[in-house]
Amino acid sequence: MAVTPLSLTGRALRLLSGREHSRAELERKLTRFEEEPGALAAVLDKLQAKDFINEGRVVESVLHRRAAKLGTQRIKQELQAKGLEPEAVADAVERLRASEVERAREVWRKKFGSSPVDAAERGKQMRFLASRGFGGDAIHKVVSGGDED
Template structure:
């Protein structure tokens, strides 16, 4: 039994060594290795008590990795999928929205670099930014060249 606990702990630490994971993510990934009910919860409680599992770090990690390429709505969706507290997700999204136009402009510039020549190209650019999770107002300002921040 002790080896299973070590195995669960080892698996959890291996996952955490790659990147930050939320408790819900670890539960989902490690549930199939649990041999006794409650065993996984104990392991995760221990890791949380030692601050190996920290939701604040998970939020910051996702924002750091994804904000240069994605809009607030896509990042919000990713944070929600990780099972994070709604309040933490809302605060992160509020912070992201403050820099949304600037980040969208960077993404647009890397991909296209010049204003659309016609309606077809304009639609393509707008769809690209929408697929990255940027909002409609932001997309319109960036594609129209509205530099009036």
Template sequence: MNTGAKPALSLIGRALRLLSTREHSRAELERKLEPYEEEPGALAKVLDALQAKGFINEARVLESVVHRRASKLGASRIKQELQAKGLEPEAVAEAVQALRATELERAREIWRKKFDRQPADAAERGKQMRFLASRGFGGDTIHKVVSGADEE
């Protein structure tokens, strides 16, 4: 008798479903799949197999996050996201260093899309600065963008 319920997915099935939507780090998959592990060690075996086949790739995860988020966020916010994914600290540091090189240009572009004019008063200036800070840009960068300093 069919009750209409879907059959329970295996750990590998769940992992592949998650990986089909976007890149996931091994730490992310462990966190998400841990509740479904029925026997100790089964999850580690599944993740080892997926990593051996190239389905889990830390470099691709890092590249994916940077590519998707760099046009919207500052280096410090992206760094937080990469660290939350459990990626290697050295790889995260390299990616953040590369992002810092383009920080000012990216902040200007985001600011232009949202405001596109210098603040008229202190309240508007504060609003613009808080917006950029919430996106993860540093204080020096925010000051240069909002004040229009060294505009190309």
């Protein structure tokens, strides 16, 4: 029995069944399979019209999966890399900033759990939080204050 190649729609639906994708992500991933010009755009238009591609759900999915582990800057970069509208990214960043210190404190607590004993340990903790994308203000509040608000 011969294996038939997947259609563009089939490939797009397979990708969407795993997680939410933005239109730009799908274009990037499926362009190499497009056999005639405009076919991919037509498929993506149809999927968007049926609400299979939804930027709002993409943003919510990323926030849900990543907010507990990453800071605002890293999540902002991830959203921008997905090719989302700047307004949607800005709204998500605004929501994340409100909980930045609490999220940083929770990540810090899981990794370290105790205040630094010396400058080297303090630097290590601060670099760790910075690598996760947390802002300087949040890092200073968490590392210097430990569990205090």
